[in-house]
C-alpha cells in the first residue's frame with residue numbers, strides 16, 4: 456500500500472522489504488524503476504506533471520529523506536521506516552555480489568563512475584560492475600547502447616532529479632536492463648569524492664545538517680524544507 460505525502464505516493468516499506476521487492480523485480484521482464492524521493496523532489500514533482508507521472512508509475516518509491524518521514528507523521532499517516540537510497544543501494548549490492556547480477560554505473564563528472572567502480576568492487580567482493588559512463592553526455596542513444604552491450608541487470612543512474620528519472624523513462628527499455636535506480640549524488644559518495652555524514656548524524660536523522668555544514672551553499676535548496684513541513688500541516692488541517 457502506498458502513502459500519499461503531498462502528491463507523491465510512497466511505498467510504506469522497511470529496508471529489507473525494499474531489497475526483497477527489488478530482487479523480485481530483477482526476476483521479471485523490465486524495465487523497472489526505483490525512485491528515492493526526498494522533500495525537494497516532492498516539491499519538484501508538484502511543479503512538473505511529467506515528472507510526477509513518472510514517480511507515480513515507478514515500481515518502488517522509497518522514502519529517502521527524514522523530511523518525508525516527518526511530513527507523513529504530520530499528515531497523520533506515518534510511514535514505517537526511512538529507507539535512505541544510498542543504504543538501499545548498498546544492501547542491493549551485497550545481494551547482487553552473491554547472485555552474480557551485473558551492475559552498470561551511470562552519472563557524475565568524468566572519471567567519478569570509474570573510481571566508484573574500483574571502490575565498490577573492493578567493498579563488495581564478487582560484485583560485477585559491468586560498465587560505467589559519466590553523466591555529462593549529449594546524446595542518449597550511445598549511452599543506452601553501452602548499457603545494453605554491457606548486459607547490465609541493474610543500473611545506478613546518478614544525474615540528479617528529475618533528469619535521472621526522465622532519462623530512465625525515455626531510455627530504460629532501449630538499454631535493456633531490468634532495474635534502474637535514481638540515486639542523485641550517490642556516485643560521488645561511492646567514489647569517495649563526497650563524504651557521507653558520520654553514523655551519529657545518520658542515526659539522529661540529521662544527515663541534512665551535516666551536508667549543510669560541509670556545503671553551506673546548499674542553504675538555498677534546503678530552506679524549502681520547513682515550507683514542506685508547513686505544507687503538510689496545512690494539508691492535515693484542511694483534512695487532506
Ligand code: UDP
Pocket residue numbers: 562563564589590591613614615616618638639640641642643
Ligand atoms: N549530474 C550528472 N549530469 C548532469 C547533472 C548532474 O551526472 O547533467 C550529477 C552530478 O555530477 C552529481 C549528481 O548528478 O553527481 C547530482 O547530485 P545532487 O547532489 O545535486 O543530487 P540529489 O541527490 O540532490 O538529487
